[in-house]
Amino acid sequence: MLKLAIALAAGVLLAGQAAAQERPSQAVIDAYLHSTFGKASPEWQARIKPDETLAICNTMRNNPSSAQSDEILKREATRVTYPADGKFLGDWKKGYAVANNGRGGQFSDPPGTVAGGNCFACHQLDPKEVSYGTLGPSLTAYGKDRKYDAESVKDAYIKIYNSMAVVPCSNMPRFGVNKVLSEAQIKDVMAYLFDPESPVNK
Numbered sequence: 001m002l003k004l005a006i007a008l009a010a011g012v013l014l015a016g017q018a019a020a021q022e023r024p025s026q027a028v029i030d031a032y033l034h035s036t037f038g039k040a041s042p043e044w045q046a047r048i049k050p051d052e053t054l055a056i057c058n059t060m061r062n063n064p065s066s067a068q069s070d071e072i073l074k075r076e077a078t079r080v081t082y083p084a085d086g087k088f089l090g091d092w093k094k095g096y097a098v099a100n101n102g103r104g105g106q107f108s109d110p111p112g113t114v115a116g117g118n119c120f121a122c123h124q125l126d127p128k129e130v131s132y133g134t135l136g137p138s139l140t141a142y143g144k145d146r147k148y149d150a151e152s153v154k155d156a157y158i159k160i161y162n163s164m165a166v167v168p169c170s171n172m173p174r175f176g177v178n179k180v181l182s183e184a185q186i187k188d189v190m191a192y193l194f195d196p197e198s199p200v201n202k
């Protein structure tokens with residue numbers, strides 16, 4: 001009897017926790033976001049307004065219907081700007097700095113802060129690097145595994161420039177579209193993935 005009472009009490013507790021973890025409505029989330037941006041400049045205020053794609057991802061909790069996924073892929077593909085000189089690869093050494101830099105994108109940043117891509121936060125890249133995140137797949141030997149193939153180079157550029165042109169509601173930032181990284185920085189990080197001399201491919 002005592003055991004049953006404990007089990008019942010535990011059940012009530014668990015149910016209570018589940019209810020507490022339920023996600024609040026989008027309106028509550030939006031209001032909260034607005035309040036936290038209260039002191040930010042108008043330019044920054046504009047950034048919390050989701051674009052069409054992000055609005056779908058937010059309401060669908062990153063689980064868009066197949067029609068919405070098609071719509072997102074189509075729209076995001078049109079938002080990729082390719083390098084004017086047709087070259088996708090820059091300097092891998094500078095690319096390492098981009099991949100390893102998690103600064104930028106905060107309104108407390110000193111003026112002139114150069115933002116990084118923070119790639120290591122989600123990906124393994126150089127196999128010798130001890131610290132990396134695993135939210136994204138390992139990119140070790142990325143160029144080598146793809147035989148430095150031109151089509152794979154272009155695909156990776158698209159992914160980095162606009163992750164949602166490849167995976168709707170991706171967790172990976174849309175680096176080019178959202179102007180987190182410049183075209184030159186994207187080329188450098190591309191070289192870090194694809195240059196045969198890059199530690200990623202060693």
Ligand code: HEC
Nearest residue numbers: 117118119122135136137156159160167170171172173189
């Ligand atoms: C917040 C986490 C996150 C960050 C930061 C991030 N990525 Fe990703 N990346 C992902 C995820 C997750 C995937 C898997 C596909 C998807 O869900 O979009 C991915 C996929 C990729 C792919 C495709 C891999 C394949 O299967 O061919 C490439 C290339 C890539 N990322 C490069 C980068 C580079 C370069 C950077 C830094 C400029 C970066 N990522 C930063 C999360 C991230």
